[in-house]
Amino acid sequence: MKQFPKAGWFWYLCALYIFEMAWAEKFKLNKQLIKSVLEAGFNTPKEIQLKTLNRIIGGQDVVAIGAEGCGKTTVLVLATLNRFKHSADGVPKALILAPDQEKVFELLAQFDRLNRNKTIRLVSLHPGQTTEQNMDDLAEGADIVVATPDRARAIYLKLGLNLNKVDFFAVDDAQLIVKKGLQLPVVELANSIGRAQRLIFTEVMHARLEKMIAPFMLQPATIEVEEMPDEQLPVHPQMLYHVPNFGTKLNLLNLFLHDEELITKTVVFTNTRLTAETVYKSLSNKLRKAVVMINPLSFEYNKVNNIEEFKIDGSLRVLIVANESGAESDVTGIPFIIHLDLPAEKEIYIQHIENHNIDADDETLALTFATDLELDQVRRIEQATGQKMQRAELPEDLVIEKDRKQKEEEKEQAKAKKHIKPDPNQYVPGEAFHEKKPENSKTYNYSSGTKAKMNMKKKHG
Template sequence: MSFEYLGLSDELLKAVRDAGYDTPTPIQRQAIPAILQGRDVIGIAQTGTGKTAGFTLPMIDILSQGRAKARMPRTLILEPTRELAAQVAESFEKYGKHSKLSMALLIGGVSFGDQEAKLERGVDVLIATPGRLLDHATRGNVMLNGVQVLVVDECDRMLDMGFIPDVESICQKIPQAHQTLFFSATLSKEIKRLTDKFLNDPKLIEVAPPASTAATVSQSIAIVGAREKSKALRELIASDDIDSAIVFCNRKVEVKSVYTSLKRAGLAVGQLHGDMAQPDRMDTLARFKSGDVRILVASDVAARGLDIPSVSHVFNYDVPRNSEDYVHRIGRTGRAGRKGCSVTLAMPSDTKAVLEIEALIGRPIDRQPLKEVKTRELESDEETPKKSGGRPARKPRGKAAQAKTQSTNSEEKSNATAKEDASSESATIEPQAKAAPQKPSRSRSKPKETEKSEDKKAKDRSADDRKARANTSTGNRRSNNGNGRHHHEDDSPVVGMGSHVPAFLMRPVPKRG
């Protein structure tokens, strides 16, 4: 089937041919006629299936009749990230070049004044991220009561990024008489709840199972130590003929670290993460698409849904946190029937994550050998720490725990001192008893010296006992802070005299005549 059978206008068909496309993708074949008929649509499709053109093409035809009013856009497209919003804007420019549609892009990192000026002139197509759109709506720069078609793209990513409350708020500002299109890679319960709330008898289009991966993409995994990952990545890049590649990291700090490592190795590399200014992000994407940058190091959020058809390789520097993200990541390569290559760097402790990915895609992932880096094996289930037990005990944290530890240590020291003093004291008292038969002069002088020495020891021990009791009391008070959370955890015995009796209490009391 060709695009001519989908009901598009001649001007639009010409733009499609100019872009080099002849045959619609499965989601385009199903979505375009339904949208032209005015139906609500739920499109479940992976990145790279042509879903963006699946809604931009019919929207251009729908908007060919009519005219926009000031601050009242006729259509609204919500995207989770700036890059995706800019990508959709490029699609409208490419396919709408033979029409006279006006368009505005509301994203962060761009002047409010320029965006406000476009809105004031009136736009047919408004493409925005939820946060920036609500900012303009609060300022009175845009009114949504004239929206005829609403598109919520990448719904699952909206959910992941916490934008669902904003999306609901925006949907409630739009009049009921409008067409709504939801597109997502997966259909979770939360997204189903939204579609039930805001869509009217929608047509469900699901072109591929969300867990499937393209058959044209070869997948492998290299298991290495944490300190060997950078070296392993450089070996993988050097060992293959790479036209363009995306390296995915789980955190921004790793994006920066890997970018620096590859740049020092002399590679044409760029980075993409949330800390970058919008002009820098757009410039990096443009250089990557043009080929000036051959390797792009990116986080999941920054690269989600990017339409870069010529990516030959995908490297997962980290095993994705969610197994579904693995499918989204490797979906950047092997598009439109092209061959692609995906290699994941895993550590031996990543057993659970790797097994979940293999269960999701329905087959084991081949192991990738390396020459310069020693590869390892995944830990067995028995070696992998379990949630219940198996984890070594952690050291106490916080002031309360430290106080409790100090109290316990003080008590142990006090008891140990008490035992030592008791043994030494019994040794002292025993000779005292044997010294009784000696001459009166010597027996009087020696007990006096002994008494002084014993009194001094007793005072020292009493001071130690008072200090131990003070430490214990302080530890108890500290551990009882925080609404009594540790009240039952600190039932240490009260430290008294310990296991000894001071010498002065052992002296016989003289009888009074």
């Protein structure tokens, strides 16, 4: 009996050595960090760590894309701590931005978990503190600053945050930063930093995020991991329509539902009753009494008390349900389930699309409309179900609505043109004037060699 603990301890040391070698052989991490990683329970590196950590340690700019829980934050913390070989000097060398106070705290907790170099001083900047407190903390010395973009920018403009020696700039959960509309302070802070390594960690990549990072990320290595769980939930077939905005969502919904032969009995889910009423008004112009709601805000709309009432009424084609209404959502037997909005809690979505009778011939199809800002929710749903939604092409006859900002800019430009008074001294061409054709207009000064090539094309083209 006395020999068992010794044998157990021996095998534990052997396993610890194997795990240590798994990290030491793959990454150029200092020994303190490798010990911290093993003590934290990270026995083997994850895919995102295998694909990104050595690139980051080597000084490369990286955009890392992966689902929630894939290990992105651990990569960021390890890469940051590995830059501090010896004692720190109290001047910010690393600036890490996170979308909100909660995410800042999560990063700080992971730093505390993995950091053995107690000379490193971390300072956090977030709305839970006063700006005076933030500036006092920075004045005492900071090596790593973890902050929300708006608070970091505010302190920087007050000359409280010194960016002169920052050589490591990272943005964590970048998709949430875009969702919160914090792109401008991120870009301003990035551009205020001189030569530095720049990292982006995000769950998804889309046009708005690409636009945010374009001014300060030059030819980064983009690495995406697609880790899906082995277990799959039984769900109805899903199709994803990626659209630019809510207006286009409405146009797509109308396009589908006005085809009575293609789309039959349908339940449309929105997040709020206000949105549900907007959808109702959009559809009722043509569908009339065939569209109904559950618990509408106004008594003037057609309504049913529950989904069962909708199912048995053959005159009804479309039911609009707001997730906030608290109505039960048993959509079993409904041919089409459309999510115009994605609920904040993925469990609500999964409840709607779960297939409770997998042995039956499944004729239910789940359609999801998502903008750039909802793609991270799509990814979390896919991780939870173990299945990717099938990406669908948008119909050719779909009207793509312009964004509100674009519409406002065009209105302002139109107003400005109206208020411009013609210059009486400016020459205005008369009726005999003919504009040159585009191919004849001279907009460039071509070299003699280029002109020769152009003439050869005209002669022999």
